[in-house]
Amino acid sequence: MLEVTNINKFYGGVRAVENVSLEVKKGKIIGLIGTNGAGKTTLFNVISGFDKSDNGIVNLSGKDITKLTPSNIAELGLIRTFQTATGFPRLTVLENLLVFSSKNNFNFFNNFLIKQDNSHDLIETAENVLKNFGLLEKKNQWVGDLSAPELKILEFARAIMGDPLIMLLDEPAAGVNPALLENLMSIITELNKNGVTFLIVDHNLRFICEITDYIYVMNDGKLIAEGTPDTIINNELVIQTYIGK
Amino acid sequence: MDIFIYGLVTGSILLICALGFSMTLKTEGFINVAHGQMLMLGAYYALGLTYIGFPFIIAAFLSVLFCGFTGLLFQRVLFKPIKGNGILVQLFTSVGLAYMINGLVGAIAGKRMLSFDIPIARVIKVGDVYLVTPYEFMILVIVLITVLILHLFLQYSILGKNIRAVADNQELAKIRGINPDRCSDLVWFIASSLAGLGGIFLGILGAVHLNMGWQQIVMILSVTVLGGLGSIYGVMLAGLLLGFAMEFGLLVFSSNYRTAIAFGVIILVLVIRPEGLQSLWQSKGREN
Amino acid sequence: MEGFLIFSISVLTLAFVYVILCLALNIECGVAGMWDLGIVSYFGVGAYSYAILVAPAAASYQHYLFGFELNPVFGILLAVTMGGISAYLIGLPSLRLRREYFLITTIAFSEVLRITFSNENWLTNGVAGIYNIEQPLKTFFSPDIYLILLFIVFFVFAIITYFIVSRLSNSTYGLSLKALRENESLAKTARIEPSKQYHSVYVFTGCLAGLSGALYVWLNTLIVPTQFTPNVTFFVWTALIIGGIGNNKGAFLGAIFFVILLETLSFLNLSAELALVISSLRIALVGLALILILRFLPNGLISEKPRFL
Structure with missing residues (x-):
């Protein structure tokens, strides 16, 4: 589904991502872990088109998306989240x-000549989604007035509206309390059952190990290990650079 | 040669006018449109003081001080209460203030073009080369001294270091025990005095009139953005650069297009280098 | 007719010109969140386009080459078109920039245009301007009736603009603009292409500003470059902020409130000297109103509200 091949990204003289390749198979939940500054977010930015890589190729469902804009990539069904959910x-x-x-x-012209309003069907769909996530009674409130946990949940509600093929989650568990984390995990598994593929960056190793099928580990812009959660958790190198701290 | 000198004079006045503006932008974080009117206020203060009998030099000096205190007053009464209400609220409060200053000065002094009562000066001549008038020479010297003092103040004095700390990171500065309100007061005082000084210079070389603030503020904005928002050294370079650009541009364009040349340069620079001149010496590092 | 009535009608007629300008600014800056300080550019381009098409050929003491004395309908159409075209062209370089950088580029362009208007005598008759631009259909009506007619026509223009702008801001397109205003990065992940949306709304704003420029010349019968200083931009912004940025009703009422505030004092019959003082004081009054509104009603008289669907 998503293939990343030999990505390099430099900022000034600093190597943010160095020769990283990874693959996300359809229907899987893949984890990406690493210390702060390991290059995870940069890699996300490159994949989702927010940053251009210096070289390397990103393939989505067999299509080269390396040079596309973020909105074009979103159009193809790749939806990402950001570290702070606002x-x-x-x-x-x-x-x-x-x-x-x-x-x-x-x-513009489609809206100017024939008014494209949000059709009744669409609103109904959205209301159903909100109902599932327990946000229906807040539907006419400004999102700026929501609490932080509600904002986290809203991210997934939004994503469902866009029928994503694959979602890139940037630290979904950061600043989340255990009860909400349970909730998020069940949302992710539920979506996954319905055919959404995931690539998840996070610091919370327990969360990642519990939910993912396969994990990549980054350090200093390089991939240093990969494997199933069991092998990763016992990998000496990973323990040294990541858990040891 | 004379183009070079004109450029230097034009540029250094621009620089003085823009310096204070850039300081408020950096520490307070918004575009202070009223800064242009502070220039005008400086010129009119000086004019008023000479009318009631002060010699010009003393009037000018007092005017700079008055401007400083007026700025302090504005900070306390108008801007301190709305700090943190968003850039647009602050920006348009300063627009409102600009209208108020402009309207009140206009109501008192009228709309006529005025000028300082100082003798007309002859151009200094060295050998066969015409250089500058004594006034222009004095302006250059004062600008040089002012910039030097400001530089030393910001780099080495405790207050100056505090200002820079607040400008860099307000929260961090608070943790380190710096009172941001006191810094704001100081910045407003310095910025407004500099504006007053700039206004007097403009009055000496040209005329004192009600629109001088509006005319200058667009130019000041340009210099500041060109210098890379709020970078004081960038502003110095940008002021001089635009001064030269305007004077050299006159070789090609008619003098009516003098300011248009400056704006053309700005548009060009921003389109090529959106971060302004600052980006020339600051490599854009990014954290992951 | 009674003096005060005539005065009120003409103030409101002028206010409708500002209403159009203010609505144009609102969809660009209130809805799409752009920081445009150059709206006077398209206002000016529209005004000159209209003037050049409608004005009679130059007299011996005037310098402009054109003056087609055409039907004002063509004048208005050209004003809208040229407003749009100039916005498209200026948008090409400037829309790559954001916030402060966009703000300065747009204000710089507006000054370049104004200086061009003042100096290109062959096109605009320079600082002397173009006078005696005939008002359409003027000869068929008595002055009083024409005044009312003008009021009605301008009101219709303002109302139509209001409906178009409201419809657009409540459409899916408007939703995409608000999304860009709130969070551009996130909007991209919702399949919104910022450059397309920004450019189209910018051109649309240019067209509306061009229209109001044409109406402005129609009303004033003359055009001089000093009518197109950044002051106009700040005035429109002030009106929008007083009314309520992001809300089209607010934009409409803000413009009317603002023009009344600015013009009311000029009704008082005063000695010439006092009139000058008053004309300065009313600027101070506008400033005071702006400061007070921002302090106590930072979202304006009618603020943007959550939309119930």
Whole structure:
């Protein structure tokens, strides 16, 4: 589904990502761990088009997406999240979902001549999603007024509206309490059952090991290990550089 | 040669006008549109003081001080209460202030073009080369001294270091026990005095009129952005660069397009290097 | 007609010109969140396009080459088109920049344009400007009736603009603009292409500003470059902030409130000397109003509210 081959990224003289290759197979949940500054977010930025790599290739479902813009990549079904979940603060919860609908037509002329309003069907879909996540009664509130846990949950509600093929989650467990983490994990597994592939960056090793099928470990911009959660947790090198700290 | 000198004079006045603006931008984090009106206020203060009988030099000196205190007053009454309400609120409060200053000065002094009552000066001549008038020479000297003092102040004095600390990171500065309000007061005082000084220079070389603030603020904005938002040394370079650009541009364009040349340069620079001149000496490192 | 009534009607007629400008600024800056300090550019381009098409040929003491004396309908159409085209062209370089950098580039462009208007005598008659631009259909009506007619026509223009802008800001397109305003990176992950949306809204704003420029000349019957200083930009921004940025009703009422605030004092019949003082004081009054509103009603008279669907 997603193949990353020999990615290099330099900032000034600093190597953020060095010769990284990884593969995410369809239907899997893949983890990516590493210390701060290991290059995980840079790699995410390169994959999702927010940053251009110096060389290397990113393939999504057999299509070369290395040179596409973030919105083009999103169009192909790759949706990413950011480290801090803010949403669109001064849009309502419902609008936050509607923006992400894959049925939207944002073209100026289409909206100018024939009014493209959010159709009743679409609103209904969005309301159903909100209901599933327990956010329905807040649908007309500004997202800026939501609590941090609600914002985390909203990220997934949004993503569902966009029918993603693959989701890249940037530290979903950061700053999340144990109860919410349970909740997020069940959401992720549920989505995965429905065919969404995941690539997850996180610091929380227990969370990653519990949820993923396969883990890549990065340090100083390089991949230093990969394997199933069991092998990773017993890998000497990983323990030294990552858990040891 | 004379183009070079004109450029130097134009540039150093621009620099003085933009320095204070850039300091408030850096520490307070917003575009202070009223800075242009502070220039005008400086010129009118000086004018008023000479009318009631002060010699010009003393009037100018007092005017700079008055400007400083006026700026301090504005900071205390208008800007301190809205700190943290967002850049646009601060920016447009300063627009409102600009209208108020402009309107009040206009109501008191009228809309006529005025000028300082100082003797007309002859150009200093060295050998066969015409250089500058004594006024221009004095301005160059004062600008040089002011910039030097400001540099020493910011680099080496405790207050100056505090200002830089607040400008870099307000939260961190608070933790280190620096009072940001006192720094803001000081920055407003210095910035407004510098504006007053710039206004007096503009009045000496040209005329004193109600629109001088509006005319200058666009130029000041340009210099500051060109210098890389809030970088004081970038502003110095940008001021001089634009001064030269305007004077050299006159070789090609008619003098009516003098300021248009400056804006053309700015548009060009920003399109090629969006971070302004600052990016020339600051490599863009990024944390993961 | 009674003096005060005439005065009120003409103030409101002028206010409708500002309403259009203010609505244009609102969809660009209130809805899409851009920091544009150059809206006067397209206002000016529109105004000159109209003037050049509608004005009679130059008299011996004037210098402009054109002056087609065409039907004002063409003037308005050209003003809208040229407003859009100039916005498209200026947008090409400047829309790559954001926030402060965008702000300075747009204000710089507006100054370059104003200086060009002042100096290209062959096109604009320079600082002397173009006078006596005939108002359409003026000869068929008595002055009083024409005043009311003008009021109605301008009101219709303002209302139509209001409906178009409101419809657009409540459409999916408007939603994409708000998303960009709130969080550009996140908006990209929602399949929104920033450059396309920004450029289209910028051109749209240019068209509307061009329209209001044309109406402005129609109303004033004259055009001089000093009408197009950055002051206009700041005035429109002030009106928008007083009314409520991001809210089209706020933009509409803000513009009217602002023009009334600015013009009311000029109704008082005063000696010439006092009139000058008053004209300065009303600027101070606008400033005071702006400061007070920002302090006590930072979201304006009618703030942006959550939209219920």
